[in-house]
Amino acid sequence: MAERKTISKKIRFEVFKRDSFTCQYCGRMAPDIVLEVDHINAVANGGENDVMNLITSCFDCNRGKGRIKLSQKDEVKKQQEMLKELNSKREQLKTLLDWKEELLNFNNTQVDIFEAKFKELTGFGITEHGKKRVLKGIKEFDLISLLDSFEISYNQYYNDKEDSVYKVFDYTFRICNMREKQNNNRNLYYFNYLKKSFDTNGFYFSHQRIRKFINETIKSDSDFDILKSILKNSRNWSDFVSQCESEWGCDI
Numbered sequence: 001m002a003e004r005k006t007i008s009k010k011i012r013f014e015v016f017k018r019d020s021f022t023c024q025y026c027g028r029m030a031p032d033i034v035l036e037v038d039h040i041n042a043v044a045n046g047g048e049n050d051v052m053n054l055i056t057s058c059f060d061c062n063r064g065k066g067r068i069k070l071s072q073k074d075e076v077k078k079q080q081e082m083l084k085e086l087n088s089k090r091e092q093l094k095t096l097l098d099w100k101e102e103l104l105n106f107n108n109t110q111v112d113i114f115e116a117k118f119k120e121l122t123g124f125g126i127t128e129h130g131k132k133r134v135l136k137g138i139k140e141f142d143l144i145s146l147l148d149s150f151e152i153s154y155n156q157y158y159n160d161k162e163d164s165v166y167k168v169f170d171y172t173f174r175i176c177n178m179r180e181k182q183n184n185n186r187n188l189y190y191f192n193y194l195k196k197s198f199d200t201n202g203f204y205f206s207h208q209r210i211r212k213f214i215n216e217t218i219k220s221d222s223d224f225d226i227l228k229s230i231l232k233n234s235r236n237w238s239d240f241v242s243q244c245e246s247e248w249g250c251d252i
Contacts, residue, residue, distance in 0.1 A: 019056035117150065126169075149179060
């Protein structure tokens with residue numbers, strides 16, 4: 001007589017899941033009944049604990065109470081269904097692996113594009129650690145945003161010293177992050193633009209008053225274009241304030 005081996009919890013769950021937690025003899029489902037795992041070909045006849053030889057049964061059917069026996073034809077049909085399901089899972093897994101490989105190749109290509117641009121401007125390549133950071137940046141933002149931020153960082157921080165190359169690389173991601181925040185908060189973008197322009201022109205200005213003016217008055221990019229034009233034609237802070245008050249009729 002064949003020795004009965006314990007069916008592992010993992011295999012039991014796989015059988016239940018495959019059979020949709022439904023008794024394959026009477027059609028009743030959990031949690032209305034207690035489910036068990038039955039052997040299609042009995043252990044006494046040499047049946048093993050292979051998933052292909054296991055089937056979901058309720059407590060009553062597994063003990064022969066009102067059980068409908070599986071005919072040889074039914075056994076073959078069940079095994080055919082199992083084979084079809086396994087084949088479908090195999091094909092889906094292959095498709096998933098192919099997709100992941102294509103995605104990996106695509107991401108690596110984007111990293112190569114960034115490195116080529118970086119080397120073109122700085123004369124330096126990127127380390128493996130740096131490439132991982134670039135890949136993370138591409139996933140978090142996108143390649144175009146990262147390239148744009150790199151060019152901004154390069155124009156602002158690069159000089160003939162080697163140390164500046166590290167700074168350019170580091171600030172690329174800071175700028176990208178800041179631009180992302182600004183895109184999500186246009187008023188922050190407006191304020192930072194004005195602040196940078198005021199600092200460049202040596203204008204003294206009140207942060208609090210500018211923030212209040214932007215929040216209350218600048219409602220669109222068109223308004224901001226007018227504001228930039230005023231700023232361009234202003235000789236000093238007082239002149240800027242006067243033109244803004246004339247344009248919008250409000251105090252700054």
